[in-house]
Amino acid sequence: MSEIYQVFSRYDQQACQGELNFRFCPNCANPLELTLYDGRVRPVCPACGFIQFINPAPAVAILVVRGDQVLLGKRSGSPDTGKWATPSGYIEFDEDFLSAAIREVKEETGLEVEIRAILNVASSFISPKYHFFSVYLLAHVIRGELAERSDLVELRWYPLGQPMPELAFKEDEMMIARYSQGLTTGLPVDPRYARLSNVKSN
Ligand SMILES: [Zn+2]
Structure with a gap:
């Protein structure tokens, strides 16, 4: 793809x-x-x-990369329970999208990341009740240990360029494929907001 x-x-x-x-x-x-x-x-x-x-929900999805591996989690919620996806979530009203991405990765995986690039932006008409407008971001791990939480019940590193498990979203599939084929490095992001130091701890 x-x-x-x-x-x-x-x-x-x-x-x-x-x-x-x-x-x-x-x-x-x-x-x-x-x-x-x-x-x-x-x-x-x-x-x-x-x-x-009535507007689509602004969201972020994050391609967390470590070396030549990408982090995926098994979804516990709907839609597509049991399929795999990148960490993702809604942007809170008082939050910028970069800080939201850092927070979501921390909440869903336990890892502290730095956002490195914007990989894509997408309108996702999932169902009449789920319409997301999502920013897809590239992140690198700074520190932390993998810790499974509620949204992603299983977390695993998968080698880029190898077959992926069954993914919940075509959006993730395309982003992972393009990134692993070297077709995108993305847009640079504002470094003032791309690091954890700017995010309130929970
Ligand atoms: Zn009224």
């Missing part, structure tokens, strides 16, 4: 609108009404004016 892809869709997103609509206003608990606003029909509160905008 040497082509580059940035949009991954597992379903017809046009046919699945409305799955995430609120029924009641989160501000004042009034029933919401579907109203044309800004070119789309959206849930709007007639009492306080709240408008529900």
